[in-house]
Amino acid sequence: MQTLHNGKLTRSVSLEDRGWSLGEALFETLLVQQGNPVWLEEHLARLARGCERLQFDFPERALRDDIHQLLSESRDDRAVLRLCLSGDSLGVRGYGAVSRTPHRYCQLAALAPPVRQYWDEGIRAFVAKTRLPEQVELAGIKHSNRLPHVLARAERKARDFPEGLMLSASGLVVEGIASNCFIAVNGELKTPLLDRAGVEGIVRQKVIEVLRTQGVTISEARLTLSDIEAADELFFCNSLIGLWPARQLDCLSFSSFSLCQRVQKELESVWYV
Amino acid sequence: MQTLHNGKLTRSVSLEDRGWSLGEALFETLLVQQGNPVWLEEHLARLARGCERLQFDFPERALRDDIHQLLSESRDDRAVLRLCLSGDSLGVRGYGAVSRTPHRYCQLAALAPPVRQYWDEGIRAFVAKTRLPEQVELAGIKHSNRLPHVLARAERKARDFPEGLMLSASGLVVEGIASNCFIAVNGELKTPLLDRAGVEGIVRQKVIEVLRTQGVTISEARLTLSDIEAADELFFCNSLIGLWPARQLDCLSFSSFSLCQRVQKELESVWYV
16 A cells, blocks of 8 residues: 655654544545546545535645556556545644644555455345434535444444444434445435435445436435335445445345346446456 | 654554544543643543443553653653554454554643633633534543534634533533533532533543532533523533633623532642642
8 A cells, every 4th residue: 555645655644633633534435447546526526525614725736646646656457545634733732723734645555356246146234233423514525533334334244244224313324334325116216315414425426327317216315214124125335346235134135126237237337347 | 742652652643543544543631740640540441431332452551551651751740641542454444443452642742731710710612503413332432533523613713712512413512622511500510411422521520529529419411501591600621621610601691600619629739739
C-alpha cells in the first residue's frame, strides 16, 4: 500500500490529525480498474458535500494531483483507492476547529477480485443487533464515525454472513454494514430514505439510474423489517463488491434475484473486466 | 507534547490505526497536578469498561508503565495526560477486526490553569442545535466518534459561550459538549441518565459522591429542556475545567450557584493547588 499525506509519501498519520483524535474525517473508497478510478467524479462530489457539512475547504485540485501521482506509479490491474480528509488540530486541544484546511490522505492498495459466487448465487445476510444512530447533520455523507458498523461486523463472521442489515435506533432499515440495500416488491424497487442515517452510495445511485432507464418504478422510503419480510428480493451494493443478492436474511429466504440481475447485466463490466 | 506509541516515543500515528480510519478508539483525558494524574484509577476503570464494549484486551500494566515513564520525565506542574486505545488493522481492509490488541497512545502536554472567572462567576452557555445520537451500545463510554461534539462546538465561539448543552436525537438533555451537567431543583440534584448517550464522567461521579455525603437527594433522570427551565441552577463539570456554574443558557438566567459551590468548596484543591 502506498499513502500520500498532503501529496508526499508517508508511512504514518500526523499526531495533529483530528480524524484520529476525534473522528473528524471523511473518506471515500474507490475501485480502480486498469488504472482508472471508477466513478471518480461522483466520489469527489460526495466528498465535497461532506466537506460542506464539516466546514472543510475542499482541496479538489490537490486531490486530483495526488490520485494522478499514485495511479501513474501503480502497476496493479485492480486496486482500491482510499481518499481521506481529516481535520487538523494545529496543536490546539478541544473540539473547536482552528483550521478549515483538512489533512489529505490518498492510499492505493492492490485488491483481490470480488467473489463471483456471491454475485451469482447470492449471500446469507443477518439483521445486526447494533443500531445506527439517527443524526440529520451527518446523514448521507461518508464520515469516519464508524463504530456502529464495526460493532455490527463483529456480531457475525463475514465468512458465514458476508453482509449484515443495519436498522436505525428507531427501527428503520438503513443500509448494509458496508453497503446500501434495495428491495423489490411486485416488480418495483425500494431503497431506504437516507435523511436520518446511512451513506448515499455511489453504486446506489447507479442502480437507481439503470433501473429508472428501464422503466422500473423506484422509491426512497422509510422501510422496516416488515417491508423486507414482504419483499420478493433483497440486494446489497457497494463500490468494491458490486451487487450481492441475498438468498437468506436470518430465517428469511429469497428466491428471486430478478431486478438485481438486470442491474448486474448492465454493470457487470465494472467489476468483471 | 510527548507521545508514546506502545511505549516508544513517536511523532506520528500508525497507518494501521483503526481509530484514524474507522473511529475505532477510546480515550481518556486526565488532569496532572504536581506530577500526579488525578483520579487515575477511575479513568482506567472507565477505559476498561470501554475495552469490554469494543472487544479490546485492556493493556492495564503497559498503560501504567507508559504513564510512569511520561510523568517521570516531565517537569510541568500542571499538565494534561491523554490515553488512547485504538484498533489495529494489521493491514486488513474492512470493518471486521483481526486483532484484540489495541494500539496504546499516551500523550502528555503542558496545560494552562483553568479560568478562575468561569469557576467563580459562571459562564454563558447555549443549547446546541446538533443532537447527540442515541446508541445503547456506546452510551457511557468515552469513544472517539466525536463528530457531533465537533459540530456542536462549531455552532458558537468558545470565547463567548465556553460550553453548550447537548440534547439527544429524541430531545433528552445529555451533557455539555465537553462536560457533564447537573441541575438543582428545590435543593435536590438531578443529572441526565446516560443509558442512551453521553459519557459517564469521572468528575460527575465525584460530584454525586460529595453531595450524597452531605445528605443531598440526587437522582439520574430523563431530563428535557423544560426541566432545565424549571431549575434553580445548572452547572457543568469535567476533569480539566472542574466545575462551571451557568449564569445563562441562551435567554435563561440562573442566579443560584449554591449546590455547585458546595462541591467547589470540597474539590477546589483538585484544580487550584
